[in-house]
């Protein structure tokens with residue numbers, strides 16, 4: 001039986017090839033066929049997850065709740081030092097310097113990334129801004145969000161911090177951060193589905209050992225990761241509880 | 249921080265729901281909510297603190313050791329009306345999410361406002377505790393809450 005691996009559509013495109021390399025590594029470890037299925041859209045991916053088409057997924061924290069609490073997935077590991085933080089940025093020459101300087105009617109550039117969008121909205125609340133008094137334009141990538149700021153199509157943009165940090169220096173220097181989240185306990189996780197539970201123990205062991213092994217290190221590097229850390233069930237539940245307090 | 253802070257210092261007797269009380273120093277001085285942070289704590293089903301993140305430790309002015317194992321009412325500010333907390337406990341007891349604006353008392357007697365969300369933690373169908381996550385409130389919501397709570401005390 002071929003298993004299906006997928007990755008939340010929010011990873012930086014520079015790491016696309018890394019996931020193919022990881023998939024090859026994975027097949028060797030498990031000695032079984034694994035197909036990597038990638039998506040452009042969060043909704044299309046969620047639909048396939050719900051239909052039981054995915055066995056292993058590098059999930060964004062927002063989807064972890066559905067995967068773990070509704071669909072019986074289990075968290076195998078989490079990436080080290082890769083908390084998901086959100087930045088709200090504006091043009092560098094904009095007179096507004098903090099979120100509270102933004103006023104009703106502002107135009108926000110965002111992406112379909114549910115984590116970043118949710119956290120961005122929470123950080124706007126302190127300025128009495130919400131979906132009813134701001135307008136949104138959704139873009140396919142953080143590079144495009146930055147472009148929308150620079151060419152004046154938007155007043156402020158929501159970025160995954162990692163995406164903001166990966167903008168070219170030229171572009172980033174023309175923007176400034178109004179606020180940056182510091183939550184530290186919300187991050188992606190590698191979660192394994194019910195059809196694949198028999199491989200869980202072996203796979204966790206191999207994942208944790210990747211950084212010890214030169215080949216494994218190469219694979220990690222190509223995905224832009226430092227290594228994996230254990231995440232126990234209660235830590236997962238805690239993260240999901242925390243996210244539950246942030247969504248409506 | 250708040251335009252009408254006077255900096256006045258008082259000793260106030262705070263009476264808790266469980267019959268205990270303490271004489272607390274209360275200073276009319278606001279400490280601003282830190283941008284971008286979430287203040288997170290967890291309690292057992294009775295409201296005893298079991299987890300505090302760094303932002304919680306920093307904002308409360310207590311050490312983590314002082315917070316763990318004590319009742320969450322250690323942060324209760326005398327300006328908060330009892331009905332607000334009754335509503336909190338009634339809501340979470342039904343397994344629902346509670347959201348509200350809370351003025352908290354720091355160890356040094358000054359205060360900070362939060363927008364708090366409290367949810368029950370369910371594990372294998374059983375209630376094991378509660379999680380509270382606070383975020384930065386807007387000035388207008390603080391003003392509204394001050395006015396409302398003054399009428400409820």
Ligand SMILES: Cc1cc2nc3c(=O)[nH]c(=O)nc-3n(C[C@H](O)[C@H](O)[C@H](O)COP(=O)(O)O)c2cc1C
Pocket residue numbers: 263264265266289290291295319320321322323324325328330333336350351352366378379380
């Ligand atoms: C998870 C959780 C977090 C709480 N956080 C606070 C808080 O930050 N400040 C506060 O005054 N009360 C908080 N409470 C409510 C207290 O338990 C308590 O009801 C309140 O301080 C009033 O004290 P009293 O009920 O003894 O009168 C929290 C309760 C729970 C369950």
